[in-house]
Amino acid sequence: MKKVISIIAFSLACLLSVTSCKKKDKDLSGIDVHAEENAIHFDSTKIAGFFSKYPDFKEFQPEINELYKKHDYHYIWYDRDGLIEFAEVLFDKVNQIKSEGVQNQIPYKGQINDLFYEAKEKSDPDLYSELLISSMYFFYAKNVLHGIDPKESRETGWYLPREKGSYVSYLDTLMKDPNLLKKDDSELMPLYYNLKKGLQHYREIEKKGGWGTIEMEAGVKSLKPGDSSKTIAQVRKRLFVSGDLSKDSGKSQFDEELLQGLTGYKKRNAREMDNLITPDLIKHLNVSVQDRIKSIVVNMERCRWISTDYTKDGEYIAVNIPSYRVRYFKDGKVKLESNVVVGKEMNKTVVFSGQMSYLVFSPYWNIPKSIIEKEIKPGMAKDKNYLANHNMEWNNGKVRQKPGDKNSLGLVKFMFPNSNNIYLHDSPAKSLFNKESRAFSHGCVRVEKARDLAVAILEDDKNWTPQKIDKAMHAGKENSYALKKKIPVYIAYFTASADEEGNVSFFDDVYNRDSRLASLLYKQ
Template sequence: MGHPTVIRSLGRLLLLCAAVVRPSAAHAVVRQPPPAPPSAAIASLVRALDPSAAGGHDRALLGAIMRFYTDRHFEPAWTDARGFTAAGERLAQAIASAADEGLDPQAYPLRHPDAPTPAALAHADVQLSFVALRFAEDLAVGLTVPGAVHRDDAYARRRIKGDSLLRALADAADAETDPGRALLAMAPRTVGYVRLRDALERLRAIERRAGWGVMPAGPALRRGTRGPRVAQLRRLLEEHGDLGIPSTTDRTVAFDETLAAAVAHFQERHGLLADSVVGRATIAALNVPVGGRVEQVRLGMERARWLPTVAGNRWITVNLADYRAFVFADSLPVFETRVVIGARNHKTPMFVDTLTHIVLNPAWNVPPSIAAKEILPKLRRDPDYLVRNHMVWVGREIQQVPGPWNALGQIAFMFPNRFNVYMHDTPAKELFALPDRAHSHGCIRVQRPHELAELLLRPEGWTRARIDSVIATGRRTVVTLATAIPVRITYATAFAGSDGTLQFRPDVYGRDTLLSHAIRQEQQRPLPAALR
């Protein structure tokens, strides 16, 4: 056989062998495409988000999410091939502590990746970013929109810069610092907020121990009273922290001076007449369940989040529910006074403004509503009504001329606002002795106006003697402040006093009920559909 023949035979043999070992098409191995990189899965998810379909709060947050991931080319921030990174876990743990800040952890649901697939990891990464933003905004500026909760509330809604915050948290993670701690630092840092947070922890500890006892109804208790209800009163005051001295066997049934002082302390803390008599109002306050006090503290924390940072080192705060006004300097209270606020049908609004001038010997321009409802009907019955009340017509308006009879008293503190509400003196001094001081048409009457004016005008070179001498002239005098002073009109039924003692006040305007409902509504809002 020649070489060509041998070569052809070998070729046919090789082809036959190849045909034997080559698998059929039906049994061919299907090659899977390589898994999509995490950035591709994140890009797909982020592009599927629809801010236009979200509610007002979430719309801005979703826009921040989209900018954040776009800027980082859709690289994951909190996950790796196995799940959450250590930084992601710390961020999730911070969010899980929402209850410590008076927030509901169930409002911030997080789902750990159930499998290390690109889609599951992308979902976990973006969801954590969104929930962290929602938590940060709720923590920093409040869950609720103040003006939507109370119509008579003019606090401006503030926002956080979501993409900037996420970048800062991611930078903290890259620097191996704790992004969870950075997230929790979004909470207000004011002394009042921190004290409420501490009080919330104490109250919840009491709640876990089944709360405090109940005071049975019966006749009023006072010094000298004896019996089992006195013993129960003593136990309750110890539970509430107003009576710290352990009782002896002999004292448990006797209403002695120690118990009287503890009752007065409890009454002062709850805005009641501190007469050491345990009547209906005191028993009602004792019997508010600890859960009710927890809710009041949570509402106080929410209102603290509403307040903007004060510019400067001096400001005025009025707590309407407490019927008191304060001057703060370098975050410390340096002055306080009782106030009378709007009656329940003339509620004083909550707002932030700036005190620009003080008027000595002010004239009162009677608001048209008061003139129509009160002055004009009296004038029709008594033609001399205006003269006897030192009032005159100025064009089409009624004005009460300056003097000790004036409804504004001798001093008015002016911070122009759309409500036409300001602080002023009053000739009706007797109202300051009442525990319930909601009696004005909306303005805030000050018990110690001369001392307040002296304090505020001291940097302007004024003394008390100079103030009194100008008032003695009877002439209206306007003193413009060289440096305007921020004024915050607030409403808090739970707060820490100047000595740190936890205080509670009745909900005189019913605003707690409205706010509690609004918070429940906000905490039930679901996550955007793509992130559930």
């Protein structure tokens, strides 16, 4: 009877209140899970018939066969007392799957609901009900933990490696620690859970009606502190709705309170840090809450594609193309953060990973053939001194730029050999780092704080000091140095990020990839 009472109570709670059914704060460590000593055997030949009746779950047939073979064809979700409590918890998670940014609805939802809402005490559990719950588990694992097919993610320009774990084995892990259903950093990166908090916040804003459209008055190019305008009142209201201002005074004057809110908004969203309200800023503010929600969902999906192994060592370099930022992590903490310049639209920086193995000080720039054909040769045709004026020379039938302050790679480059011929490097064009949009390169990643990055990477190497690094950078002679320990480098593409409080940052979709992914996620 204890199972029947538990299930009835659970069902009533779900029917009467969504929030009471969430259990998100409940400690799940004491709930009933599968126990082999209390398990019931079934006829394995009957499994095939289930997929004839429920063909939409046929994609999970190999995993289900493997699961029950592993458990000697015993029931997992039922014991001799009925349905185990862990099955209820999983059902609750599937009912809340939209909070995970998943748009797909589970097939046969009505039958699954009836299974839980109308559960009765039975001496013999029903096999098809058992297999429905197993299918429900694999549906959850596929959509929440794994995401779309790797082939589809590659079509959106994502070439970071994706590793599919065994969700058969993972079920055993969950049975041992059901609290992992709420959060498991070994399966999903922390950014996923931060974005999940942000998703909840923006859906609450949507329920309240979102925000209105801000209109810039005709002939006004920008608004500065002290100015008065109805546009300013609209901006103030917009920042209040999104939580960037604690109150909406309704004032139409650009005062200190608004400036502080605006500064926080710009900093979080990597906008140009001036004190102005411009048409570009208005455009960013006017993106609807529905589109912001879609952006969060898209980037939660991208989180599913990254293996959590990348953080295991605590030392790695992460470049995010849309935010134009690179972060160097050491001992799991941000050691250095810098602006970067990435590839322009026709020379997109590729999303991939590599192992940084050496640094090159005072580098030559061996100019790619494509650039020679498109830029160097036309320049030489117009100016016979083009090569000399640009500190270039012929070298074995190719053109290279000599080391020096004007070298396009700057004074140091960071190498992680790859088929894309992409690396991080310094740049003499420092002014580009101050621009809001920084997609200007031929595909490589230019680092504003390249010297600081070199110092940070070699900090624990006794062969180097900051002074020696400076000398090598200005030696005018190329010098390579192999790192004692390779450093993982990840170049990723996230148009939304969030901190631990769920405060979301939105970045421009510089390569126009969000809409393609959104169409895959929202196609149903």
